[in-house]
Amino acid sequence: MEVLVFLLFILVLSIFLGFEVISKVPSLLHTPLMSGSNAISGITVVGAMIAAGLGEGNDLAAMLGGAAVGFAMINVMGGYFVTDRMLNMFKKKDK
Amino acid sequence: MGLESLLNIVYILSAITFILGFKLMSSPVSARRGNIISAIGMGAAIIATFLFPEVVRYQYIVIGMISGSAIGLLFAYRTPMTGMPQMVGLLNGFGGTASLLVAWAEFMAHPHQTYFGGAILWLTAIIGAVTFSGSMVAWAKLEEKFISGKPIMYTGQRYVTMAVLLGIAGLGALFAMNTAAPEATPYLGVITALALILGILLVIPIGGADMPVVICLLNSYSGMAACASGFIVQNNLLIVAGAIVGASGIILTLIMCKAMNRSVANVFLGGFGSGVQASGMEVVGEIKPVKADEAYLMLEAANSVVIVPGYGLAVSQAQHAVRELMEAMEKNGTEVRFAIHPVAGRMPGHMNVLLAEANISYDAMVEMDAVNPTMETVDVCMIIGANDVVNPAAQEDKASPLWGMPIIESHRARTVIVMKRSMGKGFAGVENPLFFRNNTRMLFGDAKASLQALVNEFKGGA
Numbered sequence: 001m002e003v004l005v006f007l008l009f010i011l012v013l014s015i016f017l018g019f020e021v022i023s024k025v026p027s028l029l030h031t032p033l034m035s036g037s038n039a040i041s042g043i044t045v046v047g048a049m050i051a052a053g054l055g056e057g058n059d060l061a062a063m064l065g066g067a068a069v070g071f072a073m074i075n076v077m078g079g080y081f082v083t084d085r086m087l088n089m090f091k092k093k094d095k
Numbered sequence: 096m097g098l099e100s101l102l103n104i105v106y107i108l109s110a111i112t113f114i115l116g117f118k119l120m121s122s123p124v125s126a127r128r129g130n131i132i133s134a135i136g137m138g139a140a141i142i143a144t145f146l147f148p149e150v151v152r153y154q155y156i157v158i159g160m161i162s163g164s165a166i167g168l169l170f171a172y173r174t175p176m177t178g179m180p181q182m183v184g185l186l187n188g189f190g191g192t193a194s195l196l197v198a199w200a201e202f203m204a205h206p207h208q209t210y211f212g213g214a215i216l217w218l219t220a221i222i223g224a225v226t227f228s229g230s231m232v233a234w235a236k237l238e239e240k241f242i243s244g245k246p247i248m249y250t251g252q253r254y255v256t257m258a259v260l261l262g263i264a265g266l267g268a269l270f271a272m273n274t275a276a277p278e279a280t281p282y283l284g285v286i287t288a289l290a291l292i293l294g295i296l297l298v299i300p301i302g303g304a305d306m307p308v309v310i311c312l313l314n315s316y317s318g319m320a321a322c323a324s325g326f327i328v329q330n331n332l333l334i335v336a337g338a339i340v341g342a343s344g345i346i347l348t349l350i351m352c353k354a355m356n357r358s359v360a361n362v363f364l365g366g367f368g369s370g371v372q373a374s375g376m377e378v379v380g381e382i383k384p385v386k387a388d389e390a391y392l393m394l395e396a397a398n399s400v401v402i403v404p405g406y407g408l409a410v411s412q413a414q415h416a417v418r419e420l421m422e423a424m425e426k427n428g429t430e431v432r433f434a435i436h437p438v439a440g441r442m443p444g445h446m447n448v449l450l451a452e453a454n455i456s457y458d459a460m461v462e463m464d465a466v467n468p469t470m471e472t473v474d475v476c477m478i479i480g481a482n483d484v485v486n487p488a489a490q491e492d493k494a495s496p497l498w499g500m501p502i503i504e505s506h507r508a509r510t511v512i513v514m515k516r517s518m519g520k521g522f523a524g525v526e527n528p529l530f531f532r533n534n535t536r537m538l539f540g541d542a543k544a545s546l547q548a549l550v551n552e553f554k555g556g557a
């Protein structure tokens with residue numbers, strides 16, 4: 001139960017932090033913000049790796065974990081690279 | 096200090112890079128650097144997880160890593176900028192799927208859950224499944240594949256949704272009493288299936304024009320799903336990252352709803368734009384069409400021009416043509432700005448990306464709230480493929496369905512040139528009195544062809 005309270009504490013702080021940081025992103029960059037968010041929601045890969053790395057006797061769980069690693073990695077790679085591709089296009093031209 | 100503590104410190108550092116990455120997105124100058132820093136943090140977290148003592152088997156991880164990375168890279172480089180809403184939509188769904196699968200894997204691996212553990216499994220499975228199926232429907236609606244972009248309504252819709260919700264809640268109670276696999280497997284299975292159905296039911300009544308809001312909300316859900324799965328594996332990093340993404344999606348959802356003057360509830364109950372709406376105001380005045388050479392004379396004499404792009408610009412692939420016109424006008428000493436309404440594209444910030452792709456400097460793009468106070472000093476406001484977002488009825492006609500919607504006040508400019516294919520109506524199906532104003536000229540035809548004609552006039556005149 002103590003772990004739970006600690007995790008909830010982290011959650012509440014993160015939500016406030018999230019609103020604070022994201023509200024500063026200009027509407028100019030909202031599309032890269034969303035694709036960047038996709039990349040970060042790929043953090044599930046960490047939980048997926050732990051499930052996929054389980055030892056013998058947990059074959060089905062490990063396979064599900066492996067599939068989860070796959071889906072999460074699509075987000076990680078797809079999200080970061082497409083965000084980079086977009087941000088690279090935002091340039092200020094000298095007149 | 097043990098290995099696990101060390102690895103947890105790596106997780107803290109990763110969380111810092113994520114936050115820093117978002118913080119650096121507050122300016123286009125630093126945003127790219129922020130994204131790279133965030134990606135390094137992600138890489139560090141993945142390497143650290145490899146070293147965890149619980150991780151003893153690598154083949155499934157490696158298979159998942161390689162196939163997922165390859166597909167992700169393909170998406171990242173093959174998707175055209177016009178297809179960004181679809182890509183973000185798909186990635187939202189994959190994020191939800193990953194969390195759903197983690198919930199199932201943990202359920203299989205650790206049969207003896209506490210009440211709380213069971214509740215978290217239940218919640219993660221639901222959010223993950225709703226995010227997945229909802230995102231797939233949203234994607235199909237945006238692509239206009241398999242299903243039409245129109246709202247799908249049927250009688251008793253709300254009762255069906257309610258019944259599914261009750262089923263999920265009731266089975267959740269049964270599941271909480273016994274969370275041990277294999278006996279509890281059917282419960283979690285049916286809960287997952289019902290949640291998948293729920294995702295479909297929630298998105299099908301929403302029209303294609305409202306999909307940007309749905310994509311934002313599902314973006315938030317995918318973060319919440321990651322966050323919930325963080326509670327399952329008791330990992331801080333998942334909770335921090337998931338919560339920030341969740342907050343981000345909510346903020347964008349609210350911004351989009353505000354820009355469309357709709358409440359979140361109004362969007363999600365669906366059906367908007369499916370019926371024919373009647374406006375109370377009589378439209379007065381007459382249409383004054385012009386040819387490109389007349390429009391050129393107006394632009395040539397102007398000191399300040401504001402261009403209002405709508406999605407019609409992107410549909411006719413006219414971004415490069417508009418940049419050429421912008422360059423020609425700037426050479427002529429005219430100040431050119433782009434006024435971008437939050438719903439100008441198919442997702443938040445989409446129009447900015449499309450213009451940036453055509454090499455238009457980001458400091459020429461201004462937000463609605465920044466441009467409106469200066470509108471009286473604008474000589475020519477040129478509207479390309481936009482309609483509802485410049486409809487003055489939103490400010491003048493209380494009976495209009497657009498009443499109250501924030502608009503770009505182009506009607507206050509000295510002259511307005513509207514580029515339009517025909518006299519068709521906008522998404523909301525409302526007549527636009529702007530087209531009938533004294534200071535408005537209509538330049539009919541394909542946007543790209545019209546722009547090209549204007550560019551040629553400038554070249555010939557110089």
